[in-house]
Structure formats: C-alpha cells, structure tokens
Amino acid sequence: MTLYSLATRNIRRNAKTYLLYLYPMVFSIVIYFTFVSLQYNKQIIDSMTVYGKLEPAFQTASILLFFFAAAFIWFSNAFFTRSRKKEVALYSLFGIEKKQIGKLLFYENIILGIASLCIGLLLGILLSKLFAMILIKLMGTTIIAKLSLSIKAVFQTIIGFMLIIVFTSMHNYRLIYRHSLLQLMKAEKKAEKRPKKASWLAALLAIFFIGAGYSIILQPSDASFWNDYGFQAIIGSFILMLIGTYLFVQAFIMFILQKLTQMKGFYFKGINLISITHLFYRIKGNVLILSVIAMLSTFTLFALGTTFSLYSDMNNISKKNFPYSIMYTVPDAEKETAIEKLMIENGQEQIKSAERIDYLEMNGNLSEIRRVPNDFPIILLSESTYQLLAEKRGLETTQFSENEAITFYDGNLDQSSDPFTGKKVSLADNNTVTIAAYEDYTLLNLDIYVFPMVVKDELYQQLEKDGLSKELQIYSLKNEKSAKELDQKLSELFYIDPYADFAAKGENIFSSFYHNYHKFFQVYGLLIFISAFLGFVFLLATGSMLHYKLLTEATADQPRYQILKKIGMSPSQLRKSIAKQLIFIYLIPLIIAISHSSIIIIALSSFLGMSMMNSFMMTIGAYLTMYLIYYFVTLSKYTEIVSKG
C-alpha cells in the first residue's frame, strides 16, 4: 500500500473527524472568495459613483478576512491533529518510519486542502451572486446582479489559501518529530490542574484598565485634549480595554469564582459545587478564545450599530446637510431656458418654493480658520438675505454688528463645538471681519466648496466692487428623493463630467439633494454590508471555535459525569449544571462586548450629536439571537456527549 492510498483511505474511513476539519476550511474559503469577488465585481464597481473613496474599506476588510481565515484554519488544524495523535502514535508503534508518517499527514492535509478549495470556490460562486444582490439592495441602486465570475478573485483566493494549506501541511509533517511517542499516546489524557489562586491584584488591574479606557473615551467631546491627542487617546483607550478584557477573563472572573467557593453556604448548595469548580477549568482553558470573542464582538456590535444608525438616520442627515433640493448659480440666458424647461418637465406642482438671492464671490485670507485652505473662495451673503432664508426655514438668526460676520455649520462631525467664533478673516480693500457667531445649521447646501459668510448689508454693498456679483437660484421640490432624471439632466447641463471633483467644476455652484442623498445610500449601504459581513463571519467562526473547544472538553469531562451519576447526581441536575456552566461561559464575552460597545457608541453619539441607541439596541438584539442559537446547540451536544455511556 502506498502512502498516498493510505492517506485517501484514511480520509474515507474517518469521514466524520475529517469533516469537522473540512467545514471550517470550506467556510473560510467561501467567505473570502465571496467577499473578494464582490470587491472585483464590475457591475458593482460601475454602479458605484463613490467607489474610489470606499475601495480602502473594501481592501482592509478583505485583508482582515484573510488573516482571520488563516487563524481559523490554523486553529481547526490544531484541533484536528490533536484528536489524531493516538492514531499517529499507533502508526509509529507498528513500525512506520517517522518520515513516512510525516509525509502521510502532509499528503492528507494537501488533499483536504485542495478538496475544500474546490468546494469552497463552487459554493462561493453561487453565494457571491446572492451577496451581490444584498449589497446592491442596500446601496439603493436598481441593477440586476448577473452571475459573473471574477478571474482575479479566483486567483487571489487560490494563491492565498494554497499558501495557508502548504503551511499547515508542513506543520503537520513536523507533528511526529515535535512530540515523543509517549506524549502522543497520552495526548487526550492530560490531567487538568486546578488553576492557581487568582490574584486580586490582577483582578483589580482588569477593572482599572477597563475603567481607564472607558473614562478616556467618555471625556466630553469639547475637552481640549481631543484636539491635540485625539487619535492617540482613542488608540490608547482601545489598548487599555484590550488588556483589561484579557485580565478580566483571566483574573477577575476567576477571582469572583474563588470568592464564591469560599461562601460555603452557597458553594455547598446543590449543583453549585460541581458547576463552579467545572467553570474554573472551562474558563482557564479558554481565556484567550473568550477574550478574542469579546473583542471581535465589540468590534462587530460597534461597527454594525454605527453604520446601521447612520443608515437609518440618512434622511435626517441628508436634510440637515442639504436643505435645498436644487441650488445653482444662475447661468446665461440660453441655459436658463433649458433649466426652466427641465423644471416644467419635472412638474410645476412639485415646486414647494423657489428663491433667487444675490451673493458675492471673492477671495480673502482664511488662514485663521484652519479648516479650509487659506485662499479658499469665499461667498458673502448680506444680512437681509440671511434673515430671509432663515425665516423661510423657521430658523433663528443672530444679531451682529459692523465688521462682524456669521458662519455656519460646515459638516463638522463634532456638532457641539464651534470652530469659528472669534477668528478674523481679512477681505479685500483692507476690510477685516471678526466672526461673531456660529450657527449650528447650514445656510446653503454643503457640497459647494466655498466658504459662506454673512456680513452686514452696508459692508456687502461696499465690497461689491471687489468681488464677483452673482445670483443663486434655490428650489425646494417635493420629489427631491426621486428626481433622478432632473438631477441627471441638470448635471449634464452644468458639467461636462457630472462627477468630476471640485477643481474641474469651475467656480459656479451646483448642488442637488438627489445626488447627495443617493451617494449617502451607496456609502452607508456598502459600509453596512462590510460590517455585517465581517460581523457575521466573526460570530460564526469564533462561535464555532468555542463550540468545538467546549465539545472536546466535554469528551474529557465524560468520565467525571459518569462518577457523578453513580454518586447520585440526577439527569436533571446534570442538565441544569451544564446549562449553568455554559451560559456563564457564553455570557462572559457577550457582556464584555455589550459593555464596551455601548460605551463607544455613547461616546460617538454624543460626539456626532445624534441618537444611536435605537439602532444599537436592534443590533444587539440580532446579535444576541444568533449567539443564543450557538449556546443552545452547544448545550444539547455537550449534554449528549456527557450523558453517553
């Protein structure tokens, strides 16, 4: 019998064990391939007007996925080889050379790897259409997804995973050399020792680290250090939470359990004695995996909660940033008639209001502002225009005096802070104005790439000779969300390339609500898709890691439960005890993750000045449901294994 035939025969005979290894491999490949083929899907790229800006998000996510897949396969491989150590030892006892055993394991892994690559790619091709449809739906575009195969995605997947497979195969080849025969024989019978005394110092540190991380991130958003050390502070607080989480699982929980064992009245009551001592071992063996799940879940809950609430808040955000349906600098007469025709095509009855205002375009020195380039074009509006526009929208206006100016919300993420008041702007003719107030609304649509400022009527007239006097036409339409045709035709009229960036647009203003609204849809639809996708993968993968890890421990636990049964632990007590232990284990990462992500979301929502709680609660709800399914599956399997025999 050749080694090759022994390897194939092995795989056929022990199908069940091998399947447990095959599933995670196929899963990783499917997920990765699906994601990468979406990334290269021409249809999606073409339909996305904003793709260029989001490519990094896609790129990062796919790299993240790859490393995650590698770790997942590595873990499954370790799990798989551990369950086969005895078999390997037997080969050795029967006199097969080490080199041959190594080769056998090597071939096996290669065969399994190639098989799962084929299956994974096939499933991936089918699934990628489904996911493409979901993505397109989320982005609010109306194209029909075709089943298209991206050669680039296929190659990238094959090369990436062949690397992983060869690497794990080599690792398996070394298995027989890494362990002595005795170690291999006893592989599954390692005596567990009671964890060392949990140190109260480490438990205290866990709370301290997590608390410090929280308090940094919960600093009020107008605290001055955010401006100077914002990025470092966020990274720092995440690192603190990360260390805190590990210590929390490793020391704090142990400490609590230990305190429980000292409360004899509680400890010696019913199944607590068994449940608590077993928890010690279960948690000790899974500190790393529980911490990883906690952190990945934090990420998922946070990313999903954020994108989801932005997505559902899209109407408000769009309305806030783009108060007018159409806004453009009045062009020459020929174009004007064309525009009028388009407006009539769109329907006169759709026009809610129309306004024509004067503005003055000029250059000045914005160096104190620091939020825009120093020579950014400024447009000046007179106080009376300002009052007219604000009044129409029912907004408050601010009184100001000569040589002062008013500025507006400019899309600043942190809406509570005022970046302008008190700063000086110099205009033509040696006129310098001081910014007297910052309104937390925008007077015009935001995507106009000029700096709008309101000055007194007298100053406005005085400056008219130094700037370009222009007129701005403003429309509010009823059908602003669906006026696709109008938007398209207007853009064609105003720009040769409607999606060119600011520099190519010339100095005339054109802005449409429709365009911006749908750009939002694409951006957040895509972000939601990526975070949901990653979140789902993380949950599935870490969940099954924990699942299988616990099940191996169940096998090791089986004799103990046999003893308990003989002593007189009833089946219902046994079930209850296991349910208690497992719910505790499953709840640890979940509670940590909910706590972490709530804090981050609270900080973020106060920073953005919007309420995210509803969407976040829904995210938690969905996550909890999937997570509980895992718990119940593990519980029933665990009980089954333990009660056997």
Place this chain on the structure above:
Amino acid sequence: MVVLEAAGVKKVYGERGNVNLALKNIDLQITAGEFVGIMGPSGAGKSTLLNVLSTIDFPTGGYIKINDKNIMNLSENELARFRREQLGFIFQDFNLLDTLTAKENIALPLALSSIPAKEIESRIERISELLGIEKILDQYPYELSGGQQQRTAAARAIITNPSLIFADEPTGALDSKSAYNLLQTLSVLNEKENATILMVTHDAYAASFCKRVLVIKDGVIFTEIYKGEQSRKQFFQSIIDILATLGGGGHHDII
C-alpha cells in the same frame, strides 16, 4: 431488619442469537449491620450482580427491594435521588473527581441533596476523623496516595448515612498495607457506625474481613459461608477451602 431483598434476579446480555446469561437466578437478603462479601472467579457475574443491586444497571428479570422499596419502579431522577440518599459507593479505581479537593469530594453527595453547609462541615469533620483523613482534606486526588484516595472515597460513601454501602473491589488498586488499612476501616464503619456493607472482591484475604461471604459461579449462588465465631485467619482458611472446590471449572485466578 432486611435492607436489601432480591429474588429471581436475572441478567441477560446481548441480543438474539448471541445471548449471554450473566445472572441466572439470584436470591439474596441482607439485613442491617451486615458486612457481606461476594466472591467468585472472573466472569462469574460478581460485578454484574453488584451493578444490578446498586441500581447502576437494570436486571432482565426478578425484583430488587431496598428498604422495602422496589427500585425497578423508580424513574431516572428518583433513582439518582435514591442512590444519593440511600446508597454509598466505593469503587476499585476510587472514582474521585480530580477537579475537587478531598473535602469537596466528600461533600458532594450531601451538597447534591441540598444539606445546609454547616451540617455538611460538621459531618465531614466527624467522618474524616474516624477515617484518619482530616489532614488531607484540602488536597486534590492527584496529590494523594491510593490508600488515602480510597479512604476519601469511603468517607464520601458513608457521609450520607446510607442504608447500604456497595464496595466494588475496593482493594484492587491498593498495595497490601493500604489494603489492610482500608479493610480495617470498613470493619470499623461496620462495627462502630453500624454500616451495612456489600463488598465484591476476588481476593480471599479481603473477603475474610466480612461476616458472611457469598460465592457465585456461572451466574448462580454457589455457596454461602458464615464467619460466626471463627477468627479472621480461620475464616480466611475456610474461604480458601471453598474456593479450591470451585477450581474444577478451569478458573484458577484465586488460588
């Protein structure tokens, strides 16, 4: 008072075509305060009998009553409770939980029955003193010698004041000195605590500590020997003599 009563107990293993009659027709009575040994060659059905009597396994025929309660009519949960409250077990391989300290192991059956912690502590204190294991209570099984482990197991068996203690080859994994100590302990429990003990063994020396020895062969009770007024040495001799007569069957594992 009769603690255990078994009549016509039968146990069949295997299915159609490949039937193995492990117990043929066993009648047995044990009264309170007895120390009964069950002996017999390998394959005679000793362990099967013990398993069946101790509710770990179910007989195919006949009935078993413990304290006048027919154990065949109990549900899984009731059986567990019954085992916990009425029976004590000592196994050849100790069957201590390696995840618990000696003390926690002993406390286990009481905890499962929801006895108050104070009561548990005081009972453990008394029993461990009796068995001479009070110094090792906080140690884990892997830190203990075989003899210490088995005495811990004995403490766990006796702690609930059971009606009946089953001991399955309790000395099987012990060296001779530890075995002697353990058997002494069992005798003490029998005499001082008035514990009723049923012990399965294939070792005539161990059996000589009993007050009555049942010898089974091929699934039936072959004979019964009473210690009566004999000394332990004399009783040992009479057991050996009986076992010698069994030899014809081709099983010589005792002699």
